[in-house]
Amino acid sequence: MKLFSSDAMVDIFSWAQESLKHSDKITFEVLNPDIRQGWYAGEKITLDGITYLYRSYKALSDLGELLFCRMLTPKPLSEHTVAITYEKLDLSDSFHHAVLSEEKYGTDSSFARVHKNEEPAFLSAYLRALKSVRVGERLRILNLGINTGEEFDLIRRILPHDQYMNLSLVGIDHSHSAISVAREQFKEGNATFYVHDINDLVSLSLGRFDLIITIGTLQSSTLEFKPLFMSLVQEYLTKEGSLILGFPNCRWMDGEMIYGAKAPNYPYSEMSILIKDIYYCKKYLQQKKFRVTVTGKEYLFLTATKIQ
The missing domain is CATH 3.40.50.150 (Vaccinia Virus protein VP39)
Incomplete structure (x- = not known):
């Protein structure tokens, strides 16, 4: 599973767009947004020697929507990270x-x-x-x-x-x-x-x-x-x-x-x-x-x- 720690949002966006060309569901690892409250997207935080860029669940949900995906319930992966899964929407169901x-x-x-x-x-x-x-x-x-x-x-x-x-x-x-x-x-x-x-x-x-x-x-x-x-x-x-x-x-x-x-x-x-x-x-x-x-x-x- 791909970990995005200090990667820019444009890198995550590009990776997700490319990955969704080949799969109806993608999963990646990011910093758990519940680690901090009141932080803005892109603020840096270092935990156990790893530097992360903070993103809220709202930002991650917005990204899924822009990709025409639904965001499934995040799952904890470690003390500091969660797995985010996007599932493609059926665009014909409308x-x-x-x-x-x-x-x-x-x-x-x-x-x-x-x-x-x-x-x-x-x-x-x-x-x-x-x-x-x-x-x-x-x-x-x-x-x-x-x-x-x-x-x-x-x-x-x-x-x-x-x-x-x-x-x-x-x-x-x-x-x-x-x-x-x-x-x-x-x-x-x-x-x-x-x-x-x-x-x-x-x-x-x-x-x-x-x-x-x-x-x-x-x-x-x-x-x-x-x-x-x-x-x-x-x-x-x-x-x-x-x-x-x-x-x-x-x-x-x-x-x-x-x-x-x-x-x-x-x-x-x-x-x-x-x-x-x-x-x-x-x-x-x-x-x-x-x-x-x-x-x-x-x-x-x-x-x-x-x-x-």
């Missing part, structure tokens, strides 16, 4: 590769296995956005691309029951099976769900809303991004209404949420389109006198509230 259809995101799809609220990076950013717009005060809430209702479920969990029951929730999605699940899970009487084409909201006569939420939906290839976004602000938002727009900056594959969205014609994550769309929305909303923030990492949340 809903992103599914053929576009009404049930690509249905209950029998790979997407149905994804539970975003259980991923801390998503949960933290979404919670921040909900608190920023004072969700409990937004009596009418619209969610486009609601799927089985996970984004409404978090609202239900964080609000007192009486306050939650004062809300009127409307969710829209094109998946019949997902909406069937949502209707089953939200029987309190304050939520309405539609199986409908988001391009044709006008036929539903929805009225206006105090909060509009759409996460991972507006950039769908089946939607006209800019016209739909502008119509939401102009025709469906109340005068003092707020928005939460979630832009995916990740891929879901083989049980993992991997940072960085795949861009067309690039073999790696390239963020130009994502940044352009967020900037367009931010600039448009600021011109309409909204206060706009952008937070998050794997999902970037644009939150807009009216300037009083």
